[in-house]
Amino acid sequence: xxxxxxxxxxxxxxxxxxxxxxxxxxxxxxxxxxxxxxxxxxxxxxxxxxxxxxxxxxxxxxxxxxxxxxxxxxxxxxxxxxxxxxxxxxxxxxxxxxxxxxxxxxxxxxxxxxxxxxxxxxxxxxxxxxxxxxxxxxxxxxxxxxxxxxxxxxxxxxxxxxxxxxxxxxxxxxxxxxxxxxxxxxxxxxxxxxxxxxxxxxxxxxxxxxxxxxxxxxxxxxxxxxxxxxxxxxxxxxxxxxxxxxxxxxxxxxxxxxxxxxxxxxxxxxxxxxxxxxxxxxxxxxxxxxxxxxxxxxxxxxxxxxxxxxxxxxxxxxxxxxxxxxxxxxxxxxxxxxxxxxxxxxxxxxxxxxxxxxxxxxxxxxxxxxxxxxxxxxxxxxxxxxxxxxxxxxxxxxxxxxxxxxxxxxxxxxxxxxxxxxxxxxxxxxxxxxxxxxxxxxxxxxx
Amino acid sequence: xxxxxxxxxxxxxxxxxxxxxxxxxxxxxxxxxxxxxxxxxxxxxxxxxxxxxxxxxxxxxxxxxxxxxxxxxxxxxxxxxxxxxxxxxxxxxxxxxxxxxxxxxxxxxxxxxxxxxxxxxxxxxxxxxxxxxxxxxxxxxxxxxxxxxxxxxxxxxxxxxxxxxxxxxxxxxxxxxxxxxxxxxxxxxxxxxxxxxxxxxxxxxxxxxxxxxxxxxxxxxxxxxxxxxxxxxxxxxxxxxxxxxxxxxxxxxxxxxxxxxxxxxxxxxxxxxxxxxxxxxxxxxxxxxxxxxxxxxxxxxxxxxxxxxxxxxxxxxxxxxxxxxxxxxxxxxxxxxxxxxxxxxxxxxxxxxxxxxxxxxxxxxxxxxxxxxxxxxxxxxxxxxxxxxxxxxxxxxxxxxxxxxxxxxxxxxxxxxxxxxxxxxxxxxxxxxxxxxxxxxxxxxxx
Numbered sequence: 001x002x003x004x005x006x007x008x009x010x011x012x013x014x015x016x017x018x019x020x021x022x023x024x025x026x027x028x029x030x031x032x033x034x035x036x037x038x039x040x041x042x043x044x045x046x047x048x049x050x051x052x053x054x055x056x057x058x059x060x061x062x063x064x065x066x067x068x069x070x071x072x073x074x075x076x077x078x079x080x081x082x083x084x085x086x087x088x089x090x091x092x093x094x095x096x097x098x099x100x101x102x103x104x105x106x107x108x109x110x111x112x113x114x115x116x117x118x119x120x121x122x123x124x125x126x127x128x129x130x131x132x133x134x135x136x137x138x139x140x141x142x143x144x145x146x147x148x149x150x151x152x153x154x155x156x157x158x159x160x161x162x163x164x165x166x167x168x169x170x171x172x173x174x175x176x177x178x179x180x181x182x183x184x185x186x187x188x189x190x191x192x193x194x195x196x197x198x199x200x201x202x203x204x205x206x207x208x209x210x211x212x213x214x215x216x217x218x219x220x221x222x223x224x225x226x227x228x229x230x231x232x233x234x235x236x237x238x239x240x241x242x243x244x245x246x247x248x249x250x251x252x253x254x255x256x257x258x259x260x261x262x263x264x265x266x267x268x269x270x271x272x273x274x275x276x277x278x279x280x281x282x283x284x285x286x287x288x289x290x291x292x293x294x295x296x297x298x299x300x301x302x303x304x305x306x307x308x309x310x311x312x313x314x315x316x317x318x319x320x321x322x323x324x325x326x327x328x329x330x331x332x333x334x335x336x337x338x339x340x341x342x343x344x345x346x347x348x349x350x351x352x353x354x355x356x357x358x359x360x361x362x363x364x365x366x367x368x369x370x371x372x373x374x375x376x377x378x379x380x381x382x383x384x385x386x387x388x389x390x391x392x393x394x395x396x397x398x399x400x401x402x403x404x405x406x407x408x409x410x411x412x413x414x415x416x417x418x419x420x421x422x423x424x425x426x427x428x429x430x431x432x433x434x435x436x437x438x439x440x441x442x443x444x445x446x447x
Numbered sequence: 448x449x450x451x452x453x454x455x456x457x458x459x460x461x462x463x464x465x466x467x468x469x470x471x472x473x474x475x476x477x478x479x480x481x482x483x484x485x486x487x488x489x490x491x492x493x494x495x496x497x498x499x500x501x502x503x504x505x506x507x508x509x510x511x512x513x514x515x516x517x518x519x520x521x522x523x524x525x526x527x528x529x530x531x532x533x534x535x536x537x538x539x540x541x542x543x544x545x546x547x548x549x550x551x552x553x554x555x556x557x558x559x560x561x562x563x564x565x566x567x568x569x570x571x572x573x574x575x576x577x578x579x580x581x582x583x584x585x586x587x588x589x590x591x592x593x594x595x596x597x598x599x600x601x602x603x604x605x606x607x608x609x610x611x612x613x614x615x616x617x618x619x620x621x622x623x624x625x626x627x628x629x630x631x632x633x634x635x636x637x638x639x640x641x642x643x644x645x646x647x648x649x650x651x652x653x654x655x656x657x658x659x660x661x662x663x664x665x666x667x668x669x670x671x672x673x674x675x676x677x678x679x680x681x682x683x684x685x686x687x688x689x690x691x692x693x694x695x696x697x698x699x700x701x702x703x704x705x706x707x708x709x710x711x712x713x714x715x716x717x718x719x720x721x722x723x724x725x726x727x728x729x730x731x732x733x734x735x736x737x738x739x740x741x742x743x744x745x746x747x748x749x750x751x752x753x754x755x756x757x758x759x760x761x762x763x764x765x766x767x768x769x770x771x772x773x774x775x776x777x778x779x780x781x782x783x784x785x786x787x788x789x790x791x792x793x794x795x796x797x798x799x800x801x802x803x804x805x806x807x808x809x810x811x812x813x814x815x816x817x818x819x820x821x822x823x824x825x826x827x828x829x830x831x832x833x834x835x836x837x838x839x840x841x842x843x844x845x846x847x848x849x850x851x852x853x854x855x856x857x858x859x860x861x862x863x864x865x866x867x868x869x870x871x872x873x874x875x876x877x878x879x880x881x882x883x884x885x886x887x888x889x890x891x892x893x894x
Contacts, residue, residue, distance in 0.1 A: 007514050007577060009568035033564055036523035036551070041564055044579075047516045067454050070494045072601045073520060073584055074553070076483035091546045096553075099538045099588045104483070106521070106543075117480055117488055121456035130454060132491075137520055137584070141546045154519045 001347065002369075003382045007044050010394055020216045022329035023148030025338050029398045031325070038145025038153035045398060046325065048346035050156065053324050054135055056187050056343065057158050064180040064239045066131040066160055071110050071117075073137050077103035079112040082298055094141045106139035111294050111316055114161045118312070119300040125165045128302065128312070131173060133160030135321060147216075149322045150282070156322040163312045165304060167291065168242075170313035174206060174289045175245035177317040181210055181285055182232040182252065184319065189341020190328060192284050193227055195257045206289040209259065211281030214330035221281040223257040224271045259283075282327045289315040338399030339422050342441065347380035348372070349438050350400040352391045354407030356383055364416065364431055365406050371435045375444045379404075396421065402441065404434050448794065449816075450829045454491050457841055467663045469776035470595030472785050476845045478772070485592025485600030492845060493772065495793035497603065500771050501582055503634050503790065504605050511627040511686045513578040513607055518557050518564075520584050524550035526559040529745055541588045553586035558741050558763055561608045565759070566747040572612045575749065575759070578620060580607030582768060594663075596769045597729070603769040610759045612751060614738065615689075617760035621653060621736045622692035624764040628657055628732055629679040629699065631766065636788020637775060639731050640674055642704045653736040656706065658728030661777035668728040670704040671718045706730075729774045736762040785846030786869050789888065794827035795819070796885050797847040799838045801854030803830055811853050811863065811878055818882045822891045826851075843868065849888065851881050 009030040017034075018024040026032045031046030042050055058068060074096065080086035086105075094106040107113070114132060122130065135158045145153050162173035178194060185192035192210035211221055213228075230252055238244050256271050258264065259281065268276060295301065295311035304310045320327075332339045340346070349372060353365045365381060372379040380400060382391045388407075395403050405417040405426075415428040418437060429437070439445075456477040464481075465471040473479045478493030489497055505515060521543065527533035533552075541553040554560070561579060569577065582605045592600050609620035625641060632639035639657035658668055660675075677699055685691050703718050705711065706728065715723060741747065742758035751757045767774075779786045787793070796819060800812045812828060819826040827847060829838045835854075842850050852864040852873075862875040865884060876884070886892075 005512060007516075007568075007574075007579060030568070033567065035519050035560060035563075036521075036525075036549075039519045039521060039523075041519060041560065042517040043564070044514050044516045050517070065452060067491050068494055069454075069491045070489040070497070072482050072486045072488060074483075074486060074586065074601055076486075078483075094543065094545065096541065096543050098541065099590065102483075113482060113488065116482075117490070120480065121454075121477070127454075132454060139521065143546065154521055 001378065001380050003380060004384050006380070008394075008398070009043065010397060018148065020147050020150070020330070021333055022150065022216075022326040025329055025333060025397070026148055026325065029338060032149065038142055038151070040149060040152060040154075045346050049325055049340070049344055050322065052344045052346070053188060053321055054156075057135060057184055057319055057321065060180050060184040060187070061133055061158070061160065063183075064131075064176055066133050066180075068134065069132055070134050070136055071107070071113050073106055073139070074104050075107050075110075075113055077105055079116055080105065083112050083294055084297070085112070092140045092142065094139050108138050108140050109316070109318075110134070110159055111161065111314075112298070115294045115298045115300050115314070118163055119298060122163070123302055125302050125304050128163060128165050129169055129173060131160055131162040133158060133317075148326055150326040152322065155320065158319040158321055160317045162315045162317070163300075164314070165302065165310070165312065167313050170289055170291070170315055171206070172242045172245060174287055174315050175242075175249045176239050177287045177315070178208065178252070179232070179237055179239070179245050179248045181287065181317075181319065182248070185210065185212075185284065186232055187343045188324065188328060189343050190284070190324075190331060191228065193221075193223065193257050193281070194252055195221065195223070195259055195281075196253070196262050197259060197286060198261045208253065208287050209283050210285040211259065212284050212327045212331050213279050214282050214327065215280055216330050217280035217282040219281050219283060220260040220263075221258070221279055222260075222263050222268050223277050223279075224255040225275040225277050227252075227255045227257050282323075282330060283320070284324055284327050285317075285319040287315065287317045289313075333399070336393070337397035340399045340401055342401050345401050346398070347400050348377040348402070348442055349379045350395045350403040351379050351381040352388070352395060352403060352405045353381070353383055354388050354405060356385050358408050360411050361406055361408050364411055368404055368406065368416070368431050368435055371432070372438065375435075375439050377438065377442060377444060402438055404438070406431075448825065448827050450827060451831050453827070455841075455845070456490065457844060465595065467594050467597070467773075467777070468780055469597065469663075469773040472776055472780060472844070473595055473772065476785060479596065485589055485598070487596060487599060487601075492793050496772055496787070496791055497769065499791045499793070500635060500768055501603075504582060504631055504766055504768065507627050507631040507634070508580055508605070508607065510630075511578075511623055513580050513627075515581065516579055517581050517583060518554070518560050520553055520586070521551050522554050522557075522560055524552055526563055527552065530559050530741055531744070532559070539587045539589065541586045555585050555587050556763070556765075557581070557606055558608065558761075559745070562741045562745045562747050562761070565610055566745060569610070570749055572749050572751050575610055575612050576616055576620060578607055578609040580605060580764075595773055597773040599769065602767065605766040605768055607764045609762045609764070610747075611761070612749065612757070612759065614760050617736055617738070617762055618653070619689045619692060621734055621762050622689075622696045623686050624734045624762070625655065625699065626679070626684055626686070626692050626695045628734065628764075628766065629695070632657065632659075632731065633679055634790045635771065635775060636790050637731070637771075637778060638675065640668075640670065640704050640728070641699055642668065642670070642706055642728075643700070643709050644706060644733060645708045655700065655734050656730050657732040658706065659731050659774045659778050660726050661729050661774065662727055663777050664727035664729040666728050666730060667707040667710075668705070668726050669707075669710050669715050670724050670726070671702040672722040672724050674699075674702045674704050729770075729777060730767070731771055731774050732764075732766040734762065734764040736760075780846070783840070784844035787846045787848055789848050792848050793845070794847050795824040795849070795889055796826045797842045797850040798826050798828040799835070799842060799850060799852045800828070800830055801835050801838075801852060803832050805855050807858050808853055808855050811858055815851055815853065815863070815878050815882055818879070819885065822882075822886050824885065824889060824891060849885055851885070853878075
């Protein structure tokens with residue numbers, strides 16, 4: 001993308017209403033604009049990151065064998081009366097009346113609707129196991145929305161639901177989700193630690209939250225420092241294997257790690273003192289096993305192959321998609337702006353033309369731009385007439401992990417500059433080598 | 448995808464509530480399930496097609512230089528009061544009150560919000576031309592929702608907005624949209640004819656609707672038969688060229704083609720009698736030029752480089768994304784089911800194992816399945832124990848354009864069968880040639 005043709009409304013001033021760094025940078029970098037309290041428009045740069053995150057989640061969910069579908073944002077209140085949640089849910093549920101005076105709501109979660117889809121279409125254990133998921137907009141009428149997309153009212157969420165014949169199978173689904181979530185967050189450059197959690201209004205027997213450590217986190221967390229050494233990495237996993245998934249769960253949950261909600265001082269004190277840590281964390285996902293809580297009242301049963309109709313065992317598993325943008329920025333920034341991990345960066349690389357209008361500089365930039373695009377990469381080429389300082393400041397603010405700087409002086413020596421946003425380190429090298437290096441970083445093959 | 452691991456709840460019976468063929472087939476093929484009146488869940492098969500259509504639209508919009516963003520589904524009523532539309536819009540607007548008693552609405556369209564984004568961020572003619580678009584859920588509280596996704600209440604729509612300094616530039620944006628829409632529909636296997644239209648509640652000076660001819664269309668249309676011979680095809684277009692885009696507009700709109708709303712009998716009678724046609728059509732898109740209708744009252748002005756602040760010239764341009772699924776099915780089906788055009792098919796090819804459990808048949812199917820996937824194609828492999836007739840009926844119903852049938856008898860002769868859903872024609876050929884032929888149809892290179 002050429003910046004002269006893009007819509008990147010960066011702000012010079014720090015908006016007064018933004019209290020935390022991710023909110024400030026998302027506004028300043030032209031990623032979001034508030035439409036009304038707790039409701040945001042995703043401007044082009046923000047939308048790009050949102051899609052990148054969404055793509056990673058789809059990819060990892062489908063790798064785990066989960067099947068995407070899409071449920072509507074507005075639902076009838078009837079189903080929620082069936083489960084008993086219509087009255088139980090507090091004022092955070094946005095209740096709506098349509099022109100025929102029917103009670104509706106903007107869905108904050110979809111256990112009822114997915115259970116209805118299941119019971120209408122599945123009747124035999126032979127169709128299990130089954131995990132369906134969606135990535136869809138949700139609404140939660142927060143009394144005091146704040147922190148930008150971190151606690152907004154209209155938010156984007158992945159919610160998945162497993163249906164299994166037995167508790168054992170459902171716990172495998174739970175473990176499988178844990179594994180797929182670990183992979184998902186790592187691909188986004190995040191370390192998200194599974195912590196034992198309370199189940200809250202959804203209800204459940206077994207549940208873990210995933211927390212990203214960050215100073216601005218809403219939760220206080222207590223953990224054994226050994227847990228931050230764990231990495232899923234690129235190990236192979238057979239998602240059908242109960243043993244393999246359980247082993248990962250055990251590896252990642254056997255050390256102490258809890259939020260203030262479930263913190264147990266006595267247990268924590270059994271961790272050797274030098275490994276005891278307290279910090280703050282941002283919740284970016286949660287997995288639940290809740291058994292037959294919805295299947296029983298709603299009649300979601302299957303034949304078990306032995307003549308019985310049994311309610312299915314279920315769980316629900318969520319990732320806060322829009323909130324993840326905030327979490328990633330909280331975990332990865334400096335005083336100049338955002339530092340995107342390569343996995344979610346809106347553009348793979350920036351190209352800064354130090355002297356737009358200079359024939360050699362323009363030609364070299366065009367060539368680098370074309371070469372990167374031919375490799376399937378998306379560079380953002382600042383081809384405007386701004387002065388160099390302003391161009392650098394914008395690139396630092398929007399946080400592209402790599403920048404190629406092109407100027408007449410360097411070109412006389414046959415070189416451009418490749419700079420890492422994270423380390424600030426630069427090296428001079430010929431344009432084609434800069435392209436090759438960026439290609440290698442993103443794992444794309446050169447022809 | 449292996450069918451044994453997928454969620455494809457096909458129905459044997461025709462649902463009584465479905466009056467038109469697309470609605471019937473979408474329900475029977477397990478593509479959608481009604482959640483409440485005029486509101487649908489998109490089951491996995493339907494969701495796949497929805498995403499395919501969305502991808503084509505994104506691709507063609509960005510080819511034309513338009514920039515994606517995303518606006519929220521719920522908006523504050525304040526902006527709509529500014530434009531005067533909050534009161535003017537009828538009962539089809541779903542009005543909502545939040546917990547703080549603030550007036551909100553589920554957006555049926557986004558002229559106000561995009562104009563607000565523009566005026567907050569753009570102040571100079573140098574930042575023009577600019578076209579922003581989104582693909583987002585909308586709501587229209589239809590008094591009698593019907594015809595499935597064709598006239599639903601919650602619907603998925605691409606809406607784009609151009610901002611230009613002059614009327615001439617804005618008309619170029621209009622023409623550019625017309626070209627990109629022609630390309631978009633053709634890639635979906637649709638012929639959509641631009642017809643002069645009324646502007647309706649959005650208001651506008653210049654507007655065309657795109658109509659797909661189909662017996663069940665809501666509009667009566669009148670046209671010169673020469674228009675159906677026009678095809679955009681794979682010609683090159685420079686979207687920056689006013690002349691090229693205008694020439695396409697003239698080519699595609701100079702012959703008579705109007706809906707009943709703007710039909711002019713006297714003009715129509717000037718078409719030679721043998722070329723006069725009347726038919727029914729489904730509206731799948733619309734482009735508008737409306738000048739300064741929103742920019743003036745909302746103060747969306749730019750400096751024109753000569754010391755003046757002038758309101759920008761705008762237009763809005765929509766494609767009914769969810770409705771397109773219905774339109775495609777109305778235009779492309781037979782009495783056995785849907786016939787997907789290759790561009791939007793949920794799976795590229797079906798594989799039917801005539802005798803699951805037979806060692807040779809299973810091995811051959813696995814090999815074909817793996818070979819197609821290695822080429823980046825998505826086959827749907829029916830690996831279940833159903834009898835052959837049921838497997839064929841399902842494949843015909845869900846409408847995959849190509850089917851590879853594998854059985855022990857054919858394999859003894861070294862062949863499988865490749866069948867076209869559209870023509871019903873089959874040919875016997877070795878498995879690797881069947882794979883090569885499917886690869887060629889979809890234009891993917893074999894390694």
